[in-house]
C-alpha cells in the first residue's frame with residue numbers, strides 16, 4: 283500500500299519574517315534558502331531547497347504540513363485512497379507546487395485547522411550549494427528518510443483526530459502518553475510514525491493551548507549542538523517552554539524554546555527510530571523522565 287514516507291516540510295504563517303530569520307539562522311543554525319522580504323522566508327536544514335517556510339500571514343501558527351512520497355505513483359495511489367474514503371483532497375496547480383519546490387502537490391483540510399499537503403519530487407538544492415550552517419559544529423540536522431522532525435497538534439476533538447490521522451492518513455500509532463501533569467489534570471497524547479521510521483512525525487492531544495501547533499521538533503546529529511544551541515538561546519534572553527530534559531517514549535534529549543510566533547521549537551538529539559517488524563505499541567504515564575521543567579517549575 284502506498285504510504286507517507288516522512289514529514290518533508292512545514293509552512294508557518296507569520297508577520298515576523300525578520301525575527302524568524304535571525305532566530306532560525308543565528309540561534310538554531312538553519313540556513314536561508316530563499317527570501318522575499320515581507321512575503322516569504324524559506325529555510326534549509328539540509329540539501330533540499332526548503333524545509334521550513336515562513337509565509338506572510340496573521341496566524342503566528344502552523345499553516346500546512348507537507349508529507350513526502352517516494353514516487354509520484356505512490357502519491358497518486360495514496361490520493362486515490364483518500365478519495366475512496368470520501369475525503370475532499372484537491373490537486374494543487376503547477377504554480378502552487380513550484381512555490382513549494384515540489385513536482386506534484388495535493389492538499390486536504392485537516393480537522394484541527396491547518397492544511398495537510400502531500401507531495402512527490404521535492405527540489406534538491408544545486409550540488410554546488412550544499413547546506414552550510416553558520417553555527418552548527420556537528421553533522422547538522424538529522425533529516426533524510428526520517429523527515430524534518432515532528433509536529434504536535436492541538437486536537438479539537440481527540441477521538442475524531444485519532445481517526446483522521448490513523449484511518450484517513452494511514453499514520454501508524456507508536457505509543458500513547460497519559461499523565462497527570464497537574465494535580466487533578468490528566469493529559470493524553472498519541473504519537474504517530476510513518477514508514478520513514480522517526481518515532482513520531484505527528485503527535486496530537488487535547489492540549490489546552492491557543493494555537494494549532496503546540497511545538498515542532500528538529501533533531502541534531504550532535505548532542506553538543508543541542509547544548510550549544512541552548513546556550514545561544516539563553517544568551518539571547520529567549521523564553522524556554524521546557525528546560526533540558528528527556529522523553530521516555532522517543533528517547534529524545536531536548537529543550538523547548540519559544541519561536542517569534544509564540545509556539546515552541548523542540549531542539550533535540552538521540553530520537554528513536556521505529557522498526558515496524560518488531561514494534562509494540564506502549565502506554566507511558568510520564569511525558570518526561572528527567573528535566574523538561576517549565577518556567578519557574580522546580581526540577582522534579
Ligand SMILES: [Fe+2]
Pocket residue numbers: 432434497498499548
Ligand atoms: Fe516533541
